Amino acid sequence: MSAGIAGRAAIVGIGQTEFSKESGRSELALATEAVMAALADAGLEPREVDGMATFLMDENPEIEVQRAIGGGELTFFSRVHYGGGAACAVVMQAALAVMGGLADVVVCYRAMNERSGRRFGTGVQGQTPRATTESAHFGWYAPFGLLTPASWVAMQAQRYLHDTGATTEDFGRVSVACRRHAATNPAAWFHGQPITLEDHQASRWIVRPLRLLDCCQESDGGVAVVVTSVERARDLRRPPAVIRAAAQGASDDQQMMTSYYRPGIGDLPEMDLVARQLWKQSGLGPADVQTAVIYDHFTPFVLCQLESFGFCGRGEAKDFVKDGNIELGGGLPINTHGGQLGEAYIHGMNGVVEGVRQVRGTSPNPVAGTEHVLVTAGTGVPTSALLLGRD
Numbered sequence: 001m002s003a004g005i006a007g008r009a010a011i012v013g014i015g016q017t018e019f020s021k022e023s024g025r026s027e028l029a030l031a032t033e034a035v036m037a038a039l040a041d042a043g044l045e046p047r048e049v050d051g052m053a054t055f056l057m058d059e060n061p062e063i064e065v066q067r068a069i070g071g072g073e074l075t076f077f078s079r080v081h082y083g084g085g086a087a088c089a090v091v092m093q094a095a096l097a098v099m100g101g102l103a104d105v106v107v108c109y110r111a112m113n114e115r116s117g118r119r120f121g122t123g124v125q126g127q128t129p130r131a132t133t134e135s136a137h138f139g140w141y142a143p144f145g146l147l148t149p150a151s152w153v154a155m156q157a158q159r160y161l162h163d164t165g166a167t168t169e170d171f172g173r174v175s176v177a178c179r180r181h182a183a184t185n186p187a188a189w190f191h192g193q194p195i196t197l198e199d200h201q202a203s204r205w206i207v208r209p210l211r212l213l214d215c216c217q218e219s220d221g222g223v224a225v226v227v228t229s230v231e232r233a234r235d236l237r238r239p240p241a242v243i244r245a246a247a248q249g250a251s252d253d254q255q256m257m258t259s260y261y262r263p264g265i266g267d268l269p270e271m272d273l274v275a276r277q278l279w280k281q282s283g284l285g286p287a288d289v290q291t292a293v294i295y296d297h298f299t300p301f302v303l304c305q306l307e308s309f310g311f312c313g314r315g316e317a318k319d320f321v322k323d324g325n326i327e328l329g330g331g332l333p334i335n336t337h338g339g340q341l342g343e344a345y346i347h348g349m350n351g352v353v354e355g356v357r358q359v360r361g362t363s364p365n366p367v368a369g370t371e372h373v374l375v376t377a378g379t380g381v382p383t384s385a386l387l388l389g390r391d
Helices: 027-042 062-069 089-099 136-140 149-164 168-182 197-202 269-282 299-308 349-360
Strands: 009-016 051-055 076-080 106-113 205-207 220-229 241-249 291-293 372-376 383-389
Touching: 009 027, 009 089, 009 349, 027 062, 027 106, 027 220, 051 062, 051 089, 062 076, 076 089, 089 106, 089 220, 089 241, 089 383, 106 349, 149 205, 149 299, 168 197, 168 299, 220 349, 241 269, 241 349, 269 299, 269 372, 269 383, 291 349, 349 372, 349 383
Parallel strands: 051 076, 051 106, 291 372
Antiparallel strands: 009 220, 009 241, 106 220, 241 383, 372 383
16 A cells, blocks of 8 residues: 555645743644644645644644634544654655545644643653553553653663663764754754763763653644645645655554563564665665654664664664764764754654755755655654655
8 A cells, every 4th residue: 555655745834833841822722823834834725724634642633723723624634543653654644645535735733732731751650540451561560660651761772782782872972963953953942052972971860771861851832744745736835845655663562662572672673664664665775865853752762763774784873873973964964953852852743844844955954965854753652754855
């Protein structure tokens, strides 16, 4: 099914609110502002929107967003599960709807007060126990203190260090790169606030081997993108970011952040699966990508993803990230907007927007000669990714 997606749909509009720690308004207001900005960017009217796609864990129903923007009938609406793992999957759903003739203009959005409202990073403690299929597996971990996303990732991160010989300084190089790029992005929460590797190593432990500066910030804000056909995109206001490939992946014995019973817990086989699909669909490979937006909720998983997509071999990411290779001027600049570590944590949708900006050449930190951009979604969960390119 998805092999036919290459080059047939495009992102034509992008929009976002400011990113903050306390927005002072409702999540619906944030969603509406972001969607209206994306439509204005594309030169489209709300009445032209006939499709919507979003994540679960978003409290903005499609019909309420459509009413709030002054839209009309919807012929397509879709929600993808697994939190940040859906960041690129919603764009894939939108592209499939457009390709299948189910909708002409599909808006993908994400809006939340995650800092001032419900904070996912605080974990599962304090919640009323509910015996559901989805939550039951936490019963194997929570009694032993694995209560938060940081603690779940720390288990895998420790194994990755053991398997590869990497050190926490290698994690720190990811954080330094993202914060350096955020420092020159006026929209980033950490604009003007770069850090050094020494700053990273001096930051306090959260759950060993993760320090404070290995963990993304929780943010308030909204982001939206507009998807339509490539043919229609060529007549709109902005240069299209053509969807060269899109994929989802869930691996054998996948769990939500706690896949500890697979043969190797230091790897991300779900992202390996996504990578294979992207390269097969597009006919491209790692050498064809000039910059990447790598989902960075926690720094260790950035190293794993660089290996999954073949930018370096297994266990070699520690060498790949040295000497500024992932910073501007390096071989593969990543997260040129600052990532979720530096710009904001909007569950990866702001990474999709940055991918579009790089294709357009409007990024706050543009990478010269960009033809193709890789964008990945949340890891540790069933996930997704996009390959965007120029028309």
